[in-house]
Amino acid sequence: MNITELTAQEWKEKGNEEFKSGYLDNALVCYTNALKLTNDNNSYKAVFLKNRAAVYLKQNEYNKVIEDCNEVLKIIPNDPKALFRRCQALEGIEKFEEAYRDALDILKVDSGNKVIQLIAGRLFVICQEKLKQNCQLSVKVSQMFDLAFEMHADIEKRETAMNNLLVLTKERAGAEFIFKKGIALKIHKLLKLEKNEVIIIAAIRILAELFQNNEERTTIILHDIGVPWFFDAINSKNEERVNAGQYCIQTVLNSYSGMSTKPNSKPNKEMCEKYKKEIDNILSYLLYCTTNRTFTGQARNAIIELIMKNIHHDMFNWAEQFVELQGLQRLMEVSSELEEYKFESAMDITASTRTITSVCFARIYENMYYDAAKEKFRTAIDEFIKDKLLAPDIESKIRVVVAITTLLLGPSDVGNSIIAKDGILQMIFAMASSDNVLQQKVACECIIAAASKKDKATSIINQGINILKKLYQSKDDTIRVRALVGLCKLSSSGGTDTSIRPFADGASKKLAEACRKFLINPRKDKDMRKWAVEGLSYLTFDAEVKEKLVKDKEAISAMIELAKTGDKSIIYGVVTTLVNLCNAYDKQEIIPEMIDLAKFAKYHIPEESELDDPDFVNDRLVSLTKDGVITALVVLSKTDSQNSKELISRVFNAICSQVEVRGIVVQQGAAKALLELALTGTNKGKKQASQALARLGITINPEVAFPGQRIYEVIRPLINLLNHECNALENFEAMMALCNLAGLNDNVRKKILKEGGFQKIEVYMFEDHIMLKRASTQVVNNLLMCEDTIKFFEGDNDRVKYLIILCQEEDIDTCLAAAGALAILTSISKIACNKIFDSNNWLESIKFLLANPNQDLQHRGVVIVFNMINCNKEIAIRLIETDLMELLIVMAKSELIENPIVKKMADNALEAAAKWKLVEKIVDVHTNVLT
Numbered sequence: 001m002n003i004t005e006l007t008a009q010e011w012k013e014k015g016n017e018e019f020k021s022g023y024l025d026n027a028l029v030c031y032t033n034a035l036k037l038t039n040d041n042n043s044y045k046a047v048f049l050k051n052r053a054a055v056y057l058k059q060n061e062y063n064k065v066i067e068d069c070n071e072v073l074k075i076i077p078n079d080p081k082a083l084f085r086r087c088q089a090l091e092g093i094e095k096f097e098e099a100y101r102d103a104l105d106i107l108k109v110d111s112g113n114k115v116i117q118l119i120a121g122r123l124f125v126i127c128q129e130k131l132k133q134n135c136q137l138s139v140k141v142s143q144m145f146d147l148a149f150e151m152h153a154d155i156e157k158r159e160t161a162m163n164n165l166l167v168l169t170k171e172r173a174g175a176e177f178i179f180k181k182g183i184a185l186k187i188h189k190l191l192k193l194e195k196n197e198v199i200i201i202a203a204i205r206i207l208a209e210l211f212q213n214n215e216e217r218t219t220i221i222l223h224d225i226g227v228p229w230f231f232d233a234i235n236s237k238n239e240e241r242v243n244a245g246q247y248c249i250q251t252v253l254n255s256y257s258g259m260s261t262k263p264n265s266k267p268n269k270e271m272c273e274k275y276k277k278e279i280d281n282i283l284s285y286l287l288y289c290t291t292n293r294t295f296t297g298q299a300r301n302a303i304i305e306l307i308m309k310n311i312h313h314d315m316f317n318w319a320e321q322f323v324e325l326q327g328l329q330r331l332m333e334v335s336s337e338l339e340e341y342k343f344e345s346a347m348d349i350t351a352s353t354r355t356i357t358s359v360c361f362a363r364i365y366e367n368m369y370y371d372a373a374k375e376k377f378r379t380a381i382d383e384f385i386k387d388k389l390l391a392p393d394i395e396s397k398i399r400v401v402v403a404i405t406t407l408l409l410g411p412s413d414v415g416n417s418i419i420a421k422d423g424i425l426q427m428i429f430a431m432a433s434s435d436n437v438l439q440q441k442v443a444c445e446c447i448i449a450a451a452s453k454k455d456k457a458t459s460i461i462n463q464g465i466n467i468l469k470k471l472y473q474s475k476d477d478t479i480r481v482r483a484l485v486g487l488c489k490l491s492s493s494g495g496t497d498t499s500i501r502p503f504a505d506g507a508s509k510k511l512a513e514a515c516r517k518f519l520i521n522p523r524k525d526k527d528m529r530k531w532a533v534e535g536l537s538y539l540t541f542d543a544e545v546k547e548k549l550v551k552d553k554e555a556i557s558a559m560i561e562l563a564k565t566g567d568k569s570i571i572y573g574v575v576t577t578l579v580n581l582c583n584a585y586d587k588q589e590i591i592p593e594m595i596d597l598a599k600f601a602k603y604h605i606p607e608e609s610e611l612d613d614p615d616f617v618n619d620r621l622v623s624l625t626k627d628g629v630i631t632a633l634v635v636l637s638k639t640d641s642q643n644s645k646e647l648i649s650r651v652f653n654a655i656c657s658q659v660e661v662r663g664i665v666v667q668q669g670a671a672k673a674l675l676e677l678a679l680t681g682t683n684k685g686k687k688q689a690s691q692a693l694a695r696l697g698i699t700i701n702p703e704v705a706f707p708g709q710r711i712y713e714v715i716r717p718l719i720n721l722l723n724h725e726c727n728a729l730e731n732f733e734a735m736m737a738l739c740n741l742a743g744l745n746d747n748v749r750k751k752i753l754k755e756g757g758f759q760k761i762e763v764y765m766f767e768d769h770i771m772l773k774r775a776s777t778q779v780v781n782n783l784l785m786c787e788d789t790i791k792f793f794e795g796d797n798d799r800v801k802y803l804i805i806l807c808q809e810e811d812i813d814t815c816l817a818a819a820g821a822l823a824i825l826t827s828i829s830k831i832a833c834n835k836i837f838d839s840n841n842w843l844e845s846i847k848f849l850l851a852n853p854n855q856d857l858q859h860r861g862v863v864i865v866f867n868m869i870n871c872n873k874e875i876a877i878r879l880i881e882t883d884l885m886e887l888l889i890v891m892a893k894s895e896l897i898e899n900p901i902v903k904k905m906a907d908n909a910l911e912a913a914a915k916w917k918l919v920e921k922i923v924d925v926h927t928n929v930l931t
Contacts, residue, residue, distance in 0.1 A: 646685030697737030
């Protein structure tokens, strides 16, 4: 609806209706539209603001409540409703003293208000208790300060004191108190002298807590100690300190942008505009530090990860700025470094640096939304490569090839466009053919990365196969293993199509055996075993290799242990191998008619191996689970690579398809990892993780599968599966899991409703698909145990009418769910009882239930009739005017009705009719006549 189709007052009225019906999001839109049509600061605007504040209050958006109420109070000072709602919001964010002041202001204009008197009394007690706590806190903090910042004090006492201060900052009152004591400046001075890493890490974490959701404190602290301090703090080889520093810098960004630590949190536009200078300043420091030669490899990784995590936010506009500020050239410098060989003026890197950099390149390129931006990206890369190639020294050429390899692992389109340029591939082959070990090594890695595209693989097979074979004969294992991986990748260029084999039959198994020897040999270093896994990741497209590998406990165990080391450069190879073993990759749907057409047109038809039939795949899934793959996946799921997350989700989902191992999946902590994967990453990855969660929720008691708070967190991923982009199986499994959740308690049901679950679930009640219709009706049945759901049926709609129609469905389970829903509705809602008569076939449906041979349906039918008769006299009269009474008499007295509960309920219905004095309960058992 266009905003101008209604007046501001009409929008308000519509908002009131939506609010009463429980459609808070719709109400919010209506009140906002009313405000957009109101320019003057008058009483009407104040009403719209107060109504919108009421919606925000229901949604626990306390800061927005406060903003709207502040605007009202500018128009109408001391407005009681605005003060009351602001008081509630202030209490919600634990600003008790301010909430108490608002309560007192209300009492000044409405001294007899009993509700406010109670609230004011409660807040007074809280404020007095906080004042007492603050007095005690002051003494404790002073003692902690004296210990923590006294360099000559006992080291254990200092560590304890600093950790205690950290605990205090996690509380709102404690954080504010410690901040006012000037802890930031003390920490700033501390880092210059302190050598104890435990104390430094705790100090950095204290600052991170002070930044949380508080831009005012953030601005003051940054002014006092300066942004460079945080980059000095992160510059360490201590992984824990680096993580603390990275988190601290992220909290600064979050504070200035309105983001939170929750997955998929997005910046606030107004805040980003307000603090644009500060946000861009952080980008400048991040850019500079990527190539800072004094930085450790661990710190450099953390800096690049920070860029990667924030580059996609449109509000920051970092992606284009990054290109303009020559950030790509800096990343190319990093990507051209070699960990095992240090050039002159080299940067310190780790085994994961190039992998992280490749992912960062990919994230930046993803955010080049239009052709001109993509062209700038490519131009910047081209310029870097041209400059390096113009230098006469071989070092520059080696660095170029290393950088191209990194690009091929990230935005492969860019990498492939470089490989396609004249002379590049020839230069790589020349380096591979040289006698220099370093040149051979980097050339091999580049050939492996370049062979991803089929046209490149064909070119490399034609030109470079003999080079790779020769390198495989090298005495240097680092060269041999890379050449081996190159041969593996070329061997697998046909994918799962058994009719395409670039090498002779049996070559894949021989190559797999060679990879296995490297993998299981403890004398080989981690780097060589990593390459062996990558080789297997290509070869496991071959079903024979899959079957042999999955039975090789030693090789599987070695691969899992390698994955647990946390080296990010290993993750992709391991998870790709697991995806192949599980057949968890996307498969093109094969339509028989299209196969016949392809044969007629003489097109190539892919052929799958019999060893990839479902029975073999299922056995592999069970075997991998029992071999401990779940614990490895949990560890690997912490990666920042979106592609790796998707692959991990695919493996989890494939394993969760097997009912017998779902218990093991839960026991080994996969539910927590899956929740994270379901909320972050690629759309396909989130879908896969969500479906895995649904499968766990179907088979296992949700309170066991998702203990504590997790039971509420799993609801959103399941609801996300309820859209038409997901297939019918995903829809069905999501609703089955939601049905189990909805059967637990009212809090869970309310959370489902709050996430918009009801509207998404009920859509499937209208589907032709029997299973989807059944599942959605069953979920709605369980949701009706929550009073908030009843309101959806009491509104101006045909929902009750449709339930009556569903009571005559051919599918017995759908009938049971619909009748159960009506039984609950009629027991609670008089409106619902009346709405039953809106249906033209209500009598036919009720008779269908009462006369049904299924005793459960009979029971539900007689409960509905009892509820309606018991509701009020008018409804009872309408029922008695029909022949339902005769049916009830039969059910109450007939020996054909075996279920005593049904008979008792029928008798209760007759007694309810007698209660209204519409009939006298004098039954002739012979004639079954009621008079």
